[in-house]
């Protein structure tokens with residue numbers, strides 16, 4: 001079964017092939033934003049793919065357009081749209097958790 005490693009949390013999860021990156025994260029204690037509920041309409045679930053891009057499902061037209069508009073097509077996927085078929089390492093955005101925390105959101 002594929003392994004998804006999630007940074008910066010250093011969480012590694014084993015998932016059934018065909019599981020979305022969003023499900024892999026959220027069912028294993030890593031919260032990813034998913035404002036549209038996982039229908040591929042908001043890009044809040046975007047994650048940087050550090051390795052294993054070829055182990056993800058093909059990118060669809062709508063996802064491609066959204067990532068292209070955001071200028072992150074070459075480096076990111078929408079976690080709700082990318083299904084896992086092999087080992088993947090991803091970096092999730094770090095959102096502000098307090099007024100003192102830095103915001104990256106990339």
Ligand code: FES
Nearest residue numbers: 040042043045080
């Ligand atoms: S949750 Fe909205 S695009 Fe993935």
